[in-house]
Amino acid sequence: MFRQPLRNANERLRLFLSERGRRARVLRDSLRWQPDRIDLSSRFVSGFGYGYGKGEARGLELLKEWLSPEQFAQYDAKSYFEVTGCHSGKRYRISHGTSMNIHELDGAGCPCVGWCFAPKGYLVAGDVMLAQKIALETDERGALNVANKFFVPTGRRNMHLPITELGRALAWTSILPRPLTARAPPCIGL
Amino acid sequence: MATQIVMDRTGDTRHNFDAKNTDALLKAEKRFRELTGAGFTAAVRTASGEAVVKRTFDPNAEETLFFPRLVGG
Numbered sequence: 001m002f003r004q005p006l007r008n009a010n011e012r013l014r015l016f017l018s019e020r021g022r023r024a025r026v027l028r029d030s031l032r033w034q035p036d037r038i039d040l041s042s043r044f045v046s047g048f049g050y051g052y053g054k055g056e057a058r059g060l061e062l063l064k065e066w067l068s069p070e071q072f073a074q075y076d077a078k079s080y081f082e083v084t085g086c087h088s089g090k091r092y093r094i095s096h097g098t099s100m101n102i103h104e105l106d107g108a109g110c111p112c113v114g115w116c117f118a119p120k121g122y123l124v125a126g127d128v129m130l131a132q133k134i135a136l137e138t139d140e141r142g143a144l145n146v147a148n149k150f151f152v153p154t155g156r157r158n159m160h161l162p163i164t165e166l167g168r169a170l171a172w173t174s175i176l177p178r179p180l181t182a183r184a185p186p187c188i189g190l
Numbered sequence: 191m192a193t194q195i196v197m198d199r200t201g202d203t204r205h206n207f208d209a210k211n212t213d214a215l216l217k218a219e220k221r222f223r224e225l226t227g228a229g230f231t232a233a234v235r236t237a238s239g240e241a242v243v244k245r246t247f248d249p250n251a252e253e254t255l256f257f258p259r260l261v262g263g
Contacts, residue, residue, distance in 0.1 A: 062197075117263055118263050135231075138233065138242065147263070
C-alpha cells in the first residue's frame with residue numbers, strides 16, 4: 001500500500017540530492033578558478049592543504065589547455081563537458097571527478113549508460129578527465145573494452161522531462177524548494 | 191623548446207628539451223620508449239587542437255602528453 005508513495009518519495013529525495021550535489025560541484029569549481037581566494041584548508045593543515053590544492057590546480061590547468069573552446073566553456077559553466085567517440089560517433093559526458101563520471105548520452109542528450117575507466121594509479125581529477133577525453137576521442141573501443149558499465153537510474157534518465165512536468169511531479173514535496181524546480185535544466189548532469 | 195608532460199600524483203611533471211640538440215632529442219626518445227613501454231599512452235595535439243595518439247617518438251612534436259594505462263573503475 002505504501003510502497004509506491006515510498007518509491008516516489010525516495011526518487012524525489014534522490015533528485016534533490018543530485019541537484020544539490022551538482023550545485024556544490026559548480027560552486028567548488030567556480031571558487032577554484034579564482035586565484036586570489038583564501039584557501040581555508042591551508043589554515044588547518046598547511047603543507048597538505050597547499051600541496052593538494054596545487055596538484056588539483058595543475059591538473060585543471062592542463063585539462064583547460066587540452067579542451068576545445070566549446071568543451072572548456074561547457075566545463076566552466078556546468079562542471080562537465082561532452083566528447084564524441086571516435087568509432088561510434090556517440091556522445092559522452094565527462095563530469096568533474098575521478099570515477100563513475102562518464103555517461104553515454106542518448107539521442108535526446110540525456111545519460112543512458114554509465115562507463116567507468118581511469119588511468120591507473122592516483123591522479124588528480126583534471127588529469128583523469130583529460131585521459132578519459134583523449135581515450136574516447138582517439139581509441140573509443142579500447143577505452144570501453146577496459147571500462148566497467150554501470151546502470152544509470154531511471155529517475156536520472158527521466159530528468160529530461162519538460163520542466164513543467166518535472167515541477168509538477170515534485171511540487172508537493174516540502175523538502176524541495178519551488179525555485180529549484182523552476183530553474184532545473186532540461187537534462188541535469190551528475 | 192619541446193615538452194614532454196607526464197601525468198602523476200602532483201598533477202604532472204614536465205621535461206623540457208631543445209629539439210635541435212641531438213643529445214636532448216635522444217634522451218627524450220629514450221624517455222618516450224620507457225614510458226610507452228611501461229604502459230603510458232602518448233598523445234600530441236594537432237594544429238587544430240585535436241588529440242592524436244603516438245605509438246612512436248615524434249621529434250617534431252612541441253608537446254607530448256603521457257598518461258598511465260587505462261583500467262576499469
